[in-house]
Structure formats: C-alpha cells, structure tokens
Amino acid sequence: MATMKAVVLRKPFEVVVDEVERPTITDPADVLLRVDLTAICGTDLHPYDGRIELEEDVVLGHEFVGTVVEVGSAVNLVSEGDRAVASCVVSCGHCRNCNRGRPGQCAGTRIFGLGLTFGSLSGGQAEYVVVPNADLTLRKLTDEGAGNDEDKLFVGDIMATGYEAVRKVIRPGDSVAVVGAGPVGLCAAMSANVLGASRVMVVDKVAARLKEAEAIGAVGIDASVTDPTEAVQDLTDWRGADVVIDAVGHPSALLSACALVASGGSISIPGVYLEDSIDIPFGDLYLKGVSIHQGVANIINYMDETLALIAAGKLDPSRFISHRMPMSEATEAYRMFAEREATKIVLDPTR
Structure with missing residues (x-):
C-alpha cells in the first residue's frame, strides 16, 4: 500500500x-x-x-x-x-x-x-x-x-468567493462595506475596487488586517475603537453602504451588516453560517428594501x-x-x- x-x-x-x-x-x-x-x-x-x-x-x-x-x-x-x-x-x-x-x-x-x-x-x-x-x-x-x-x-x-460576493450585487459607483478583514474579506475588498466601487470600507478589530485593507485602497474601520455604523454613515453622506459583505459568518457580523446597509442596498454573505436561526431586524430590512444574497459560493x-x-x-x-x-x-x-x-x-x- x-x-x-x-x-x-x-x-x-x-x-x-x-x-x-x-x-x-x-x-x-x-x-x-x-x-x-x-x-x-x-x-x-x-x-x-x-x-x-x-x-x-x-x-x-x-x-x-x-x-x-x-x-x-x-x-x-x-x-x-x-x-x-x-x-x-x-x-x-x-x-x-x-x-x-x-x-x-x-x-x-x-x-x-x-x-x-x-x-x-x-x-x-x-x-x-x-x-x-x-x-x-x-x-x-x-x-x-x-x-x-x-x-x-x-x-x-477565497479569491473566487470574495469576487462573487461583490460581483453579483455591485453596480459601478456603489459604496461597499466589508465586515471582516480576514482572507475572504480582503479578497472581496480587492474585488470591489476592480468591479467599480466608488469607495471601499473594511471593518475589523485586528490592526494588521486593517493595515492590509488600507494598503489595497480601502478605508479601515477599527470596530474596537470606532462605532462602524457611525463611521460608514459619515463616509457615505449618511446613506449607508450600497453593498455590505458579511465575510465573517457570525451573528454579530450579520447584525453589523444590517446596520451598515443603505436603503435599497444589498447584503452579500460569503461567510459560512451553520446556525438554525439568527435574530436580525427583519422589519427594518423590509422597510429599507434590502436584498440578501447567500449560499455556498x-x-x-x-x-x-x-x-x-x-x-x-x-x-x-x-x-x-x-x-x-x-x-x-x-x-x-x-x-x-x-x-x-x-x-x-x-x-x-x-x-
């Protein structure tokens, strides 16, 4: 053998x-x-x-x-x-x-x-x-x-996963917020730049990962010292992000994505979820007309x-x-x- x-x-x-x-x-x-x-x-x-x-x-x-x-x-x-x-x-x-x-x-x-x-x-x-x-x-x-x-x-x-997460929802000129600066999140941020985003913002708590996000042209938002919702609102004239990528796959990340997304915007979820159920502000998402995209890449x-x-x-x-x-x-x-x-x-x- x-x-x-x-x-x-x-x-x-x-x-x-x-x-x-x-x-x-x-x-x-x-x-x-x-x-x-x-x-x-x-x-x-x-x-x-x-x-x-x-x-x-x-x-x-x-x-x-x-x-x-x-x-x-x-x-x-x-x-x-x-x-x-x-x-x-x-x-x-x-x-x-x-x-x-x-x-x-x-x-x-x-x-x-x-x-x-x-x-x-x-x-x-x-x-x-x-x-x-x-x-x-x-x-x-x-x-x-x-x-x-x-x-x-x-x-x-990770490259194809991050790329698809952005590509299937973005329109040229959209603002994009990525929750999670792990490898998939960084690939999504890199893809957003290639696919025509007007501004890319990346939320994380790890300084080294945020530094890498900034090196590829994104605005790094350190969630350990700054309220991400306020930061994204400030950077988008208080509209919120047109596209939000949940690249983490954790209920806290999804709640953050729900808070960051603009009316008429999209949440795209390449992060892996295994929970049977998650509490999210569904009524708010309904009133804002938010589309949610998810699934195995x-x-x-x-x-x-x-x-x-x-x-x-x-x-x-x-x-x-x-x-x-x-x-x-x-x-x-x-x-x-x-x-x-x-x-x-x-x-x-x-x-």
Missing part, C-alpha cells in the same frame, strides 16, 4: 501530520494531483474548533494547486504534467441547479476535506489528492501574464474571470499571505490561524 503525509484532524483542536494511504483514481473522470501548495482556510477552522463535527482522521484542506500525475480515461482538459488549481467545491455539472448556473447548490455538492457530511472527499493538505469530475473542477495553469502559483492557489476558494463560475484578472495584474491575492510554512508544522500553523496570529498561511507539502 502506497502512503503519503497528510494533515489529519484527530479531534477538535488536535491536528497532526500523519502517514495515510495515498489516494487512487476510482472513476474515469478523476485526476490524481501532486499537491505543490496548499493553504489553511477559515472554513477549516469549523471542524478544528468543533463547529462542524467530523468523523475521526479526516484529511483536511480544500485550497490547493498541484501537478497532474495521472488522468482518468474520461478526462480531456488536463494532461499528465500540467499544473492546475481545483475548485474547493465539486459539482456534478448536470443537475437542475448546475444547469441554472448555481453549482454551489448542486444536488451532489462535495467539498474537499470536510468529511462524510460534504461528500467524503479527502482533503488537499496532503502530498496527493484525487480531484473528481476534473474537467469541471480543475483549471489548467499557464505562466502567461502577471501572477504566480500563490495567486492562483486562491482562485479555488459558485466557485467554478468565477475561476476563469479571476485567473484572467490575476494575469492582467488586477488581482494579486498572494499579498495577503502572512506565513509560508512546511506542512510538517501544520499543528502550529492551525494554532496560529485560530488565534488570529496569521492572516493567511500557505503550507508546502514537500517540507
């Missing part, structure tokens, strides 16, 4: 690097990828802190780029030796929602590294990973234009756009990487990320 090293969740708050069975192709549409870079995502913290309950010894991770080492007989768009990035969400491509352009709501949605509940796909924080439905899930990478593999790594999740719809914008030098999400670490130090990397000592951590499976 061939083995490999991988990041394994033993139980909440216990992540180890262990030797596990190397995956193999079982379907003609599969590709076996050697993982060259992988990242820790905010969604990985949900099983880490017990918010999502997984079975024991799940291989984590759903952001990765790699090199194709084996292709199934039904795969046409990538070949052995190609570099490729994978969507974190695997869709069937032919169900009703997929046909309606909503692959994130595919009847058979699967997500790498989130256990049985999300389709039992082994994760990408490993030396190798099998990518199902590869012609739909993967995008072949080239060296043309700007950007590097670290930029393209994020097209499989339609990653594959936006991979080509974000790759093109990276190649054009318009998006450079690798700037948000705060730490590059060997995969052998994944235990410490998860601790750092959970404690907000890092903005984004990329792991090298070869070390």
